[in-house]
Amino acid sequence: xxxxxxxxxxxxxxxxxxxxxxxxxxxxxxxxxxxxxxxxxxxxxxxxxxxxxxxxxxxxxxxxxxxxxxxxxxxxxxxxxxxxxxxxxxxxx
Amino acid sequence: xxxxxxxxxxxxxxxxxxxxxxxxxxxxxxxxxxxxxxxxxxxxxxxxxxxxxxxxxxxxxxxxxxxxxxxxxxxxxxxxxxxxxxxxxxxxxxxxxxxxxxxxxxxxxxxxxxxxxxxxxxxxxxxxxxxxxxxxxxxxxxxxxxxxxxxxxxxxxxxxxxxxxxxxxxxxxxxxxxxxxxxxxxxxxxxxxxxxxxxxxxxxxxxxxxxxxxxxxxxxxxxxxxxxxxxxxxxxxxxxxxxxxxxxxxxxxxxxxxxxxxxxxxxxxxxxxxxxxxxxxxxxxxxxxxxxxxxxxxxxxxxxxxxxxxxxxxxxxxxxxxxxxxxxxxxxxxxxxxxxxxxxxxxxxxxxxxxxxxxxxxxxxxxxxxxxxxxxxxxxxxxxxxxxxxxxxxxxxxxxxxxxxxxxxxxxxxxxxxxxxxxxxxxxxxxxxxxxxxxxxxxxxxxxxxxxxxxxxxxxxxxxxxxxxxxxxxxxxxxxxxxxxxxxxxxxxxxxxxxxxxxxxxxxxxxxxxxxxxxxxxxxxxxxxxxxxxxxxxxxxxxxxxxxxxx
Ligand code: HEM
Ligand code: SF4
Numbered sequence: 339x340x341x342x343x344x345x346x347x348x349x350x351x352x353x354x355x356x357x358x359x360x361x362x363x364x365x366x367x368x369x370x371x372x373x374x375x376x377x378x379x380x381x382x383x384x385x386x387x388x389x390x391x392x393x394x395x396x397x398x399x400x401x402x403x404x405x406x407x408x409x410x411x412x413x414x415x416x417x418x419x420x421x422x423x424x425x426x427x428x429x430x431x
Numbered sequence: 432x433x434x435x436x437x438x439x440x441x442x443x444x445x446x447x448x449x450x451x452x453x454x455x456x457x458x459x460x461x462x463x464x465x466x467x468x469x470x471x472x473x474x475x476x477x478x479x480x481x482x483x484x485x486x487x488x489x490x491x492x493x494x495x496x497x498x499x500x501x502x503x504x505x506x507x508x509x510x511x512x513x514x515x516x517x518x519x520x521x522x523x524x525x526x527x528x529x530x531x532x533x534x535x536x537x538x539x540x541x542x543x544x545x546x547x548x549x550x551x552x553x554x555x556x557x558x559x560x561x562x563x564x565x566x567x568x569x570x571x572x573x574x575x576x577x578x579x580x581x582x583x584x585x586x587x588x589x590x591x592x593x594x595x596x597x598x599x600x601x602x603x604x605x606x607x608x609x610x611x612x613x614x615x616x617x618x619x620x621x622x623x624x625x626x627x628x629x630x631x632x633x634x635x636x637x638x639x640x641x642x643x644x645x646x647x648x649x650x651x652x653x654x655x656x657x658x659x660x661x662x663x664x665x666x667x668x669x670x671x672x673x674x675x676x677x678x679x680x681x682x683x684x685x686x687x688x689x690x691x692x693x694x695x696x697x698x699x700x701x702x703x704x705x706x707x708x709x710x711x712x713x714x715x716x717x718x719x720x721x722x723x724x725x726x727x728x729x730x731x732x733x734x735x736x737x738x739x740x741x742x743x744x745x746x747x748x749x750x751x752x753x754x755x756x757x758x759x760x761x762x763x764x765x766x767x768x769x770x771x772x773x774x775x776x777x778x779x780x781x782x783x784x785x786x787x788x789x790x791x792x793x794x795x796x797x798x799x800x801x802x803x804x805x806x807x808x809x810x811x812x813x814x815x816x817x818x819x820x821x822x823x824x825x826x827x828x829x830x831x832x833x834x835x836x837x838x839x840x841x842x843x844x845x846x847x848x849x850x851x852x853x854x855x856x857x858x859x860x861x862x863x864x865x866x867x868x869x870x871x872x873x874x875x876x877x878x879x880x881x882x883x884x885x886x887x888x889x890x891x892x893x894x895x896x897x898x899x900x901x902x903x904x905x906x907x908x909x910x911x912x913x914x915x916x917x918x919x920x921x922x923x924x925x926x927x928x929x930x931x932x933x934x935x936x937x938x939x940x941x942x943x944x945x946x947x948x949x950x951x952x953x954x955x956x957x958x959x960x961x962x963x964x965x966x967x968x969x970x971x972x973x974x975x976x977x978x979x980x981x982x
Binding site: 345347348349350351352387388391392406407408409410411414415418419420421422425426 | 481
């Protein structure tokens with residue numbers, strides 16, 4: 339499964355395209371796409387240039403966690419720097 | 432120190448105003464990211480894993496207390512309360528919001544700071560010896576030359592769109608603290624046999640994907656010809672450098688593919704055409720720039736300080752800090768004091784807002800208002816009276832900035848790596864932290880002497896791993912972090928590139944590996960030689976054996 343991630347334009351924080359078509363900070367709430375639908379969904383997201391920058395597809399597990407080759411990178415984006423647990427989304431948890 | 436004249440101030444203010452408009456147009460959706468990206472990069476603004484990242488220039492690493500205080504305020508107001516000093520004597524903020532960046536830049540402009548020449552394919556911020564104007568070793572203060580290069584290169588119309596970024600470093604001391612041999616152009620100011628001062632000109636060094644130690648293309652350049660000669664080099668490069676392939680576009684590729692001799696000939700031919708065209712500064716202008724760097728008001732003191740000796744005898748930790756972190760000053764009764772940004776187990780180069788303000792206060796009171804950033808991600812108080820060293824130490828200690836480890840095994844360079852950087856293969860910082868903790872004992876570190884460990888999270892080599900005595904490079908192996916160890920590199924006057932020790936190691940193995948390497952050194956060390964000297968004397972074999980034996 340794929341999800342769409344980007345950085346929010348105004349402050350750069352990590353966001354995911356939500357199931358409600360808004361942007362969410364919570365990967366678990368992200369819309370999940372089958373591989374064959376993902377490209378079209380990404381093109382739709384990229385067109386929303388006034389909201390985000392640098393949209394791309396990531397691999398997610400059925401449970402909505404980062405998966406595949408970029409698991410570590412996407413886990414760090416989702417949570418925050420592993421060397422500063424007081425920063426990023428992990429700090430709010 | 433150099434103060435911006437009206438012209439500079441206007442230029443910086445205009446640039447911020449222009450960027451403010453660009454940001455507004457991006458936020459309103461009038462500009463796409465593709466259109467905006469080159470504009471934000473020209474202003475030092477990157478997009479990283481978690482947020483935007485702003486790189487602020489610290490030309491040749493020199494700052495006043497006022498500037499450092501402002502850097503701290505900005506960290507608190509617009510970032511998350513800290514900044515990161517880099518291997519290019521700059522500072523980076525990891526979390527600024529795009530909407531705030533114009534205001535942030537305005538506040539920096541108030542203290543003559545900006546993010547110009549920190550990104551893009553231009554001549555980047557010039558770097559230099561952090562002890563400039565303070566060390567007894569130097570022939571002359573190199574900073575006026577850095578400043579001449581800065582003025583000549585800023586917004587130079589011909590050199591704003593080079594094939595690739597371009598980095599120049601200048602030193603005027605035989606001991607190279609500016610890594611001049613691994614820059615696009617490295618300049619060493621020295622006195623020749625006739626007693627004239629001029630530059631040795633080194634071209635084509637660099638790190639990254641294809642590392643090279645630079646080649647000397649001119650043994651002696653009379654100093655008054657500095658700018659015309661640089662212009663000749665840049666012209667040849669701008670014309671002949673490759674633009675079709677980003678990985679082959681740096682000057683190092685040109686110099687090393689056509690040969691240094693041939694490159695030198697082309698430069699000399701170009702220079703012969705332009706050397707008398709008025710590119711070099713007239714004498715009065717050189718004098719004006721030199722005046723900005725006139726020595727501060729040093730007092731006449733006796734060379735030795737009884738107060739210092741007394742405190743050293745009374746406080747062992749202080750005595751250790753003096754041995755490890757201070758070096759000789761050219762003026763009797765003064766010392767150069769290094770501030771380590773490498774606390775045991777800490778993040779190399781990171782400094783909090785409160786610490787920045789503490790450093791600003793200390794420099795104002797005890798270092799004639801001057802602070803330097805080093806390419807090894809530390810800070811320097813260049814002009815401290817020996818009589819004041821104890822007070823400085825106490826104040827640094829109060830701010831958690833008194834780790835006595837300069838040049839030692841825990842004084843590690845590490846790039847941001849996968850914790851922040853979107854290009855990374857693997858994390859760098861946690862490796863640095865674990866090595867630092869493994870060798871935590873400062874007595875043991877002092878006994879081991881100089882060992883330079885440098886860590887990069889990918890082949891771009893922002894952490895200078897190729898020139899580490901022990902270099903560590905993060906690689907990606909099927910989605911797992913792996914680390915390749917290189918041995919025997921140096922970025923100093925005895926520059927060399929490290930050799931790969933063998934197959935990659937897991938993140939668990941790499942700290943043990945460093946300990947094994949240090950063990951071999953300890954076993955074979957002669958007469959207090961450095962790790963690097965032992966390695967060069969014995970060759971790689973005993974080190975490799977230790978690394979891979981039954982591992
Ligand atoms: C996090 C954002 C950063 C990005 C995207 C980035 C990107 C790059 C890239 C692409 C290169 C290779 C360029 C080439 O060879 O043409 C490079 C080289 C380099 N960067 Fe970074 N870097 C970043 C942060 C840093 C930091 C934090 C430091 C210092 C700690 C640094 C210092 C350097 C140095 C010294 C080099 C290699 C020297 C050379 O240009 O040959 N960079 N960087
Ligand atoms: S070396 Fe690679 S991982 Fe480290 S900061 Fe540079 S680009 Fe990022």
